[in-house]
Amino acid sequence: METSSAVAARGLTKRYGDTVALEDLTLTVHDGEVYGFLGPNGAGKTTTIRLMLGLHRPTAGSIQVFGIDAWSDPVAAHRHLAYVAGEPALWPGLTVQETLVFLGNIRGTRDVEYERELIERFRLEPAKKVRALSKGNRQKIQVVAAFSARPALLVLDEPTSGLDPLMEVVFRETVAEARGRGQTVFLSSHILSEVEALCDRIGILRDGRLVDEGTLDELRHLASRTIEATFGGATPEPPRLEGLHAERAGEHALRFELTGPVAPLLRWLGDQDVTALESREPSLEEIFLHHYSGAA
Amino acid sequence: MMTAARALAMRTLGRGRTVTISFALLFALYAVANIIGYRSTYPTLADRRGLQESFATTSSLRLFYGEPHSLLTTAGYVEWRVGGFLALVAGVFGVVASVRALRSEEEAGRLEVVLTGALTRAGGYGAAMAAVGIEVAAVAACTAVAVAAASISASGAAWMGADLAVTAWVFAGVGALASQIGSTRRAASSLAAVALGAAFALRVVADTSSGYGWVRWTTPLGWAEELRPLTATRPAALLPGLAVAAALTSASGFLAARRDVGTGLVSGRDTASPRLGLLRSVATAAMRDERTSLTTWLLGTAAFAVVVGSLSGSIAGALSPDVRRQLVRLGAGDIIRPSGFLAFYFQFFTLAVCVFACAQVAAARHEEGEGRTETLLALPLWRLRWLAERLAVAAGGALGIALAAAVGCWGGAALNGVHVGLGGMVEAGANTLPAGLLFLGVATALFGLVPRASAGLAYGLVALAFVWDLVAAVIDAPSWLRTLTPFHHLGLVPIRAYPVREAAVMALIGLATLAVGFAAFRRRDLTTA
Numbered sequence: 001m002e003t004s005s006a007v008a009a010r011g012l013t014k015r016y017g018d019t020v021a022l023e024d025l026t027l028t029v030h031d032g033e034v035y036g037f038l039g040p041n042g043a044g045k046t047t048t049i050r051l052m053l054g055l056h057r058p059t060a061g062s063i064q065v066f067g068i069d070a071w072s073d074p075v076a077a078h079r080h081l082a083y084v085a086g087e088p089a090l091w092p093g094l095t096v097q098e099t100l101v102f103l104g105n106i107r108g109t110r111d112v113e114y115e116r117e118l119i120e121r122f123r124l125e126p127a128k129k130v131r132a133l134s135k136g137n138r139q140k141i142q143v144v145a146a147f148s149a150r151p152a153l154l155v156l157d158e159p160t161s162g163l164d165p166l167m168e169v170v171f172r173e174t175v176a177e178a179r180g181r182g183q184t185v186f187l188s189s190h191i192l193s194e195v196e197a198l199c200d201r202i203g204i205l206r207d208g209r210l211v212d213e214g215t216l217d218e219l220r221h222l223a224s225r226t227i228e229a230t231f232g233g234a235t236p237e238p239p240r241l242e243g244l245h246a247e248r249a250g251e252h253a254l255r256f257e258l259t260g261p262v263a264p265l266l267r268w269l270g271d272q273d274v275t276a277l278e279s280r281e282p283s284l285e286e287i288f289l290h291h292y293s294g295a296a
Numbered sequence: 297m298m299t300a301a302r303a304l305a306m307r308t309l310g311r312g313r314t315v316t317i318s319f320a321l322l323f324a325l326y327a328v329a330n331i332i333g334y335r336s337t338y339p340t341l342a343d344r345r346g347l348q349e350s351f352a353t354t355s356s357l358r359l360f361y362g363e364p365h366s367l368l369t370t371a372g373y374v375e376w377r378v379g380g381f382l383a384l385v386a387g388v389f390g391v392v393a394s395v396r397a398l399r400s401e402e403e404a405g406r407l408e409v410v411l412t413g414a415l416t417r418a419g420g421y422g423a424a425m426a427a428v429g430i431e432v433a434a435v436a437a438c439t440a441v442a443v444a445a446a447s448i449s450a451s452g453a454a455w456m457g458a459d460l461a462v463t464a465w466v467f468a469g470v471g472a473l474a475s476q477i478g479s480t481r482r483a484a485s486s487l488a489a490v491a492l493g494a495a496f497a498l499r500v501v502a503d504t505s506s507g508y509g510w511v512r513w514t515t516p517l518g519w520a521e522e523l524r525p526l527t528a529t530r531p532a533a534l535l536p537g538l539a540v541a542a543a544l545t546s547a548s549g550f551l552a553a554r555r556d557v558g559t560g561l562v563s564g565r566d567t568a569s570p571r572l573g574l575l576r577s578v579a580t581a582a583m584r585d586e587r588t589s590l591t592t593w594l595l596g597t598a599a600f601a602v603v604v605g606s607l608s609g610s611i612a613g614a615l616s617p618d619v620r621r622q623l624v625r626l627g628a629g630d631i632i633r634p635s636g637f638l639a640f641y642f643q644f645f646t647l648a649v650c651v652f653a654c655a656q657v658a659a660a661r662h663e664e665g666e667g668r669t670e671t672l673l674a675l676p677l678w679r680l681r682w683l684a685e686r687l688a689v690a691a692g693g694a695l696g697i698a699l700a701a702a703v704g705c706w707g708g709a710a711l712n713g714v715h716v717g718l719g720g721m722v723e724a725g726a727n728t729l730p731a732g733l734l735f736l737g738v739a740t741a742l743f744g745l746v747p748r749a750s751a752g753l754a755y756g757l758v759a760l761a762f763v764w765d766l767v768a769a770v771i772d773a774p775s776w777l778r779t780l781t782p783f784h785h786l787g788l789v790p791i792r793a794y795p796v797r798e799a800a801v802m803a804l805i806g807l808a809t810l811a812v813g814f815a816a817f818r819r820r821d822l823t824t825a
Contacts, residue, residue, distance in 0.1 A: 055822045057819065074673070076676075078676040078677075083674035089667030091668060098575060101572050101575050125567070129564075
């Protein structure tokens with residue numbers, strides 16, 4: 001069973017001195033899916049990735065990449081993956097072209113044809129030296145190097161934090177392409193629209209713990225649904241129901257935030273003089289904020 | 297504005313405190329050890345006469361310490377032996393302090409953050425240089441207090457402090473100007489090091505070639521000598537240094553206020569056609585990355601070796617038969633033969649090899665601190681292989697330095713018609729390597745165990761080991777304490793037998809500490825700066 005998943009973390013825990021960066025994380029990324037890893041700064045996303053790459057050693061538990069332990073056999077694990085760091089660390093004296101050749105040489109393989117295509121797509125100048133590039137452009141080098149290696153797993157740590165909106169679109173297309181080819185993508189991000197647009201499944205991390213995981217639809221069950229009702233006459237007194245929060249939304253309207261079942265509220269609304277009814281699914285942003293508002 | 301400037305100055309002082317304190321201790325320790333050593337080794341006037349006639353008159357020793365004026369009094373000896381050497385080290389300190397305060401901060405992007413606050417570019421420059429001034433004054437004051445405490449006249453000690461402060465300040469100015477010209481710390485340091493090397497070379501010419509005494513007035517290190525702080529003080533000799541320091545610092549301030557932040561006056565081109573030859577492996581790419589530093593080390597060692605080699609013949613000829621007999625009686629007879637003299641100088645080449653080894657491990661640590669090692673180790677590359685390839689570059693470089701020293705000495709001697717035997721010089725070069733391996737191992741162990749502090753600790757241990765060997769002998773430390781430093785076990789190769797047993801022990805310690813370093817690095821998290 002283990003080998004059918006691209007990434008499998010079991011009871012993964014990491015402490016730095018007294019600081020607990022990650023606590024008992026259990027997580028599975030299935031082969032071929034795009035997994036969104038959400039969380040604000042400091043939630044433990046980068047720590048998870050460093051453990052996944054075998055750069056840091058787990059305090060407890062383990063993490064495997066295609067069934068290979070990340071810490072004890074990183075070289076074998078890395079043959080299946082490529083990584084884009086949030087803070088691109090490259091050699092200032094090398095040009096874009098030289099950097100790609102060097103990384104390709106150390107890796108041992110690269111698809112030169114696809115690399116050329118990506119360089120064009122991301123509008124990189126091959127002869128430019130890294131020290132003359134902005135953060136976004138240095139990030140693009142890493143993206144090109146990672147995708148042109150055509151690995152089974154792409155580990156992306158906030159890959160678009162330095163990209164402009166045009167390049168962000170190109171990036172999304174490239175990820176979609178990779179997914180179409182059956183590559184697995186682990187995308188750590190705090191840009192919700194990006195995760196919402198790209199990811200099959202999403203994990204939400206808070207203070208080093210996974211607080212929620214599932215498809216967007218599954219996550220919606222837990223967050224509140226918004227129903228707005230407009231009445232013909234005076235606004236009636238809202239009912240007292242389990243998991244329901246109501247507030248006035250104008251002179252003749254009520255807004256309901258509902259976490260429980262919908263049926264009891266609909267039965268009550270049936271007896272009222274309702275002139276308009278609007279129901280809205282929670283956005284990922286609302287789900288996200290729902291998980292974080294409880295933290296305070 | 298004032299509070300922002302003060303905050304920046306305080307932070308510069310805070311960041312530099314380890315370096316400043318280390319230099320202050322080195323200066324004070326070196327001065328006191330020499331004063332005590334002179335008094336115990338040459339207690340009588342007759343002893344001192346012997347010293348005056350033997351060592352002082354040979355041009356070879358002037359190379360390091362400058363021209364002696366009187367070696368019959370403690371003051372005269374200290375002025376020569378301490379002042380001459382510390383002036384050179386003060387120059388190094390000035391460069392290190394100002395490049396660190398100016399270009400390193402700018403390269404790291406911290407200056408940009410500061411300048412978006414309440415500080416102007418001129419204000420930021422002024423605050424950083426004020427901090428450098430305080431550091432220079434502190435180191436000089438420490439030396440003066442140490443010299444005075446060892447019962448040299450207080451006014452003499454104060455003049456000596458002033459002498460060192462002005463010299464350090466001149467080279468802080470050189471470092472400041474280099475920081476305006478070069479756009480990276482490395483470029484600025486290299487430029488300033490070339491200037492310091494030129495100043496040293498001029499002083500060497502002035503002190504070792506008769507008829508060229510006037511050249512001393514063309515170099516800041518010569519001015520430091522001309523002041524003669526402890527014997528016949530000439531305060532006017534401070535003036536050229538003060539004038540040049542003021543000119544350099546204000547010119548640099550003028551430039552700093554007018555150029556774009558983050559650039560240098562000479563920034564390399566931003567584009568280049570690809571050169572892919574050295575990008576095949578970690579080791580070759582590291583050589584490419586470190587090429588400036590590697591070339592500087594090799595050429596610097598070779599040049600110094602040629603100078604030392606060419607002076608090796610002068611020592612015997614300069615001595616009267618009487619003095620030679622006296623030297624032989626003192627047990628220093630070997631040193632008057634050219635190859636013996638060169639054997640003595642190989643301890644400095646050993647020091648160079650050890651410092652180089654630490655510098656290479658520090659470069660690997662810098663790579664890790666900047667996050668580039670993480671970029672590489674996310675590829676299918678074993679972390680121990682990465683470390684092994686970096687250390688292979690270090691070992692190869694050390695070998696090159698040892699060979700450059702051997703061939704340089706031999707060639708320099710041959711140019712002056714002195715035959716010292718290439719085989720013997722190569723043997724002396726080979727004798728530098730066990731100590732180099734030992735410090736390569738120690739630095740690697742520190743890298744594995746305490747990555748953030750490793751570079752400073754490794755350099756500190758080399759400096760301590762070297763100075764302790766000089767100091768322990770003159771202060772009559774118990775023999776087991778003297779044997780603690782690797783430099784004690786070098787022997788005088790080639791005129792004495794190669795110390796096989798000692799070399800084997802050092803090599804074994806080196807290999808054992810290397811193993812510790814590899815094991816620790818294998819188990820630890822990668823650590824950024």
